[in-house]
Amino acid sequence: MRSPRVVVVGNGMVSHHFLERLYQAGGMAHYQVTVIGDEPHPAYDRIHLSSGFTNRADEQSSNPLALTTARTYADWGVALCCGVRVREIDRQQRCVRLADGRAIEYDHLILATGARAIVPQVPGHDLPGCYAFRTMADMEAIRQAVAHANHVVVIGGGLLGLELAGALHELGVSICVLQRGPSLMPAQLDPQAAALVKSSIEVPGFEVRTSAATSSITLRDGGGLIVHVGDCDIATDMVIFSTGVQPCDELGRGAGLKVSPRGGIAIDEHSRTSDPDIFAVGDCAAFNDVSYGLVAPGYAMARTVVSQLMGQPTAFIGGDTSTRLKLRGIEVATVGSIKQPATDCDAITLTDAANGVYKRVVVDRASRAVLGAVMVGESEGYDELLQLYRDGARIDGSPARLLLSDQYCGPSVPLCQTMSSDALICSCHAVTAGQVRNCAAAGLNDVASVATATSASTGCGSCKRLLERYLSSLGEQGADAGYHPRRVAG
Numbered sequence: 440m441r442s443p444r445v446v447v448v449g450n451g452m453v454s455h456h457f458l459e460r461l462y463q464a465g466g467m468a469h470y471q472v473t474v475i476g477d478e479p480h481p482a483y484d485r486i487h488l489s490s491g492f493t494n495r496a497d498e499q500s501s502n503p504l505a506l507t508t509a510r511t512y513a514d515w516g517v518a519l520c521c522g523v524r525v526r527e528i529d530r531q532q533r534c535v536r537l538a539d540g541r542a543i544e545y546d547h548l549i550l551a552t553g554a555r556a557i558v559p560q561v562p563g564h565d566l567p568g569c570y571a572f573r574t575m576a577d578m579e580a581i582r583q584a585v586a587h588a589n590h591v592v593v594i595g596g597g598l599l600g601l602e603l604a605g606a607l608h609e610l611g612v613s614i615c616v617l618q619r620g621p622s623l624m625p626a627q628l629d630p631q632a633a634a635l636v637k638s639s640i641e642v643p644g645f646e647v648r649t650s651a652a653t654s655s656i657t658l659r660d661g662g663g664l665i666v667h668v669g670d671c672d673i674a675t676d677m678v679i680f681s682t683g684v685q686p687c688d689e690l691g692r693g694a695g696l697k698v699s700p701r702g703g704i705a706i707d708e709h710s711r712t713s714d715p716d717i718f719a720v721g722d723c724a725a726f727n728d729v730s731y732g733l734v735a736p737g738y739a740m741a742r743t744v745v746s747q748l749m750g751q752p753t754a755f756i757g758g759d760t761s762t763r764l765k766l767r768g769i770e771v772a773t774v775g776s777i778k779q780p781a782t783d784c785d786a787i788t789l790t791d792a793a794n795g796v797y798k799r800v801v802v803d804r805a806s807r808a809v810l811g812a813v814m815v816g817e818s819e820g821y822d823e824l825l826q827l828y829r830d831g832a833r834i835d836g837s838p839a840r841l842l843l844s845d846q847y848c849g850p851s852v853p854l855c856q857t858m859s860s861d862a863l864i865c866s867c868h869a870v871t872a873g874q875v876r877n878c879a880a881a882g883l884n885d886v887a888s889v890a891t892a893t894s895a896s897t898g899c900g901s902c903k904r905l906l907e908r909y910l911s912s913l914g915e916q917g918a919d920a921g922y923h924p925r926r927v928a929g
């Protein structure tokens with residue numbers, strides 16, 4: 440009897456995580472697996488694309504961002520079709536039709552088609568010198584153009600736009616970030632935090648303009664571009680759009696699958712679409728009308744599908760959008776969301792203007808659970824806050840204590856005593872403190888060894904410091920140090 444056929448459309452980060460987890464679960468013995476991706480190479484680390492701007496020539500040919508190779512997939516028994524687009528899903532015939540004329544039949548279809556960069560349709564958006572930034576091909580085109588540029592305008596002051604602007608500034612290019620709204624990173628920060636980020640990252644050669652809506656882009660006499668913003672003209676060599684992403688849901692739409700009003704193929708808690716034989720995972724999917732656009736929720740959806748296929752179903756219960764990054768040397772970290780109805784919660788804010796620190800934590804008034812937090816300028820205590828948020832733990836007493844780091848009130852309790860075995864250290868790969876503790880007990884005491892053994896910190900990378908701190912606290916306290924459930928003093 441032939442094995443059921445699993446066909447995966449898209450070979451991005453989430454598709455690869457799905458294949459890796461299916462392989463690890465022994466799924467290749469039960470399924471005949473095919474993956475089809477329209478980029479010319481197998482899955483790569485999209486999150487760290489900006490690092491490609493500074494790659495040495497030898498690294499450019501070896502592709503340090505690759506997550507896998509055609510050879511690895513062949514060894515796993517996965518048939519890989521690269522550089523070819525799936526044109527449509529034929530649900531009657533249960534097959535996908537490829538742009539090169541082939542049809543590939545499926546029993547289970549997994550849509551992992553990701554998202555594309557939104558380019559605002561202002562006049563001139565498609566002139567030579569204007570770029571979007573989503574793929575390896577985009578990165579390569581920008582890298583080559585930047586080599587001849589002195590000035591770049593980045594349109595979009597969200598997380599990705601600022602990160603991109605920072606990476607280009609490091610190459611010695613002058614930057615102007617244009618943000619249409621009144622403050623930076625509006626999805627993550629409140630106006631005070633955003634104002635502090637703006638004043639902290641601006642230096643000569645790195646300019647940020649808010650409430651700056653681009654009306655058009657035109658060619659400049661003698662070469663380059665002019666970006667028109669209100670009554671002001673900005674002369675530049677290049678424009679890069681970083682104005683958000685839009686789920687690639689057209690295959691689902693074309694096949695009559697249910698699509699969220701805001702875009703994204705609608706999925707249930709098992710990552711199933713409105714057709715029970717078709718799953719959607721990652722940036723192309725919408726759960727409860729939310730398309731996350733982040734890797735950790737996508738990975739969780741992929742693991743949910745593996746669990747269905749392997750007969751041990753688990754559910755996807757929603758994604759964690761917490762982020763932590765360093766913007767031009769400034770710590771910016773968020774937990775959950777601080778945008779909560781004021782009537783239902785208590786908020787505590789710490790402002791230390793002299794040291795450029797702003798922190799705010801929001802706690803549910805009834806359950807006393809952390810709903811969200813933001814930290815700018817200093818993020819000590821972030822790991823503990825994130826843990827409390829993920830555990831939904833009750834905060835006894837004032838949440839102010841959560842904002843006051845060693846800098847304000849002396850050393851805190853070692854991390855290995857405050858994290859339970861089930862507490863997640865790496866949410867991308869679902870690696871717990873217990874697993875890291877086991878690694879340490881087996882002599883794996885550094886981040887690299889634990890990353891190799893468990894994949895912890897190899898997703899978005901934002902847990903690397905937590906992993907480092909956890910391992911070092913185990914080093915100080917011993918791998919058998921006890922866990923002491925936290926009581927936050929009032």
Ligand SMILES: Cc1cc2nc3c(=O)[nH]c(=O)nc-3n(C[C@H](O)[C@H](O)[C@H](O)COP(=O)(O)OP(=O)(O)OC[C@H]3O[C@@H](n4cnc5c(N)ncnc54)[C@H](O)[C@@H]3O)c2cc1C
Nearest residue numbers: 449451452453477485486524525552553721722732733734
């Ligand atoms: C510069 C940058 C920085 C980022 N930083 C972070 C970060 O710090 N943290 C974080 O969590 N997330 C970050 N993200 C977002 C993260 O990269 C995405 O959430 C993640 O890549 C989603 O994976 P995916 O597999 O769903 O989609 P993708 O990685 O986009 O892969 C989808 C693949 O499917 C292919 N495809 C689409 N349609 C078809 C078709 N019809 N036929 C065949 N193939 C098709 C696409 O070409 C693509 O190769 C960042 C993204 C960028 C661009």
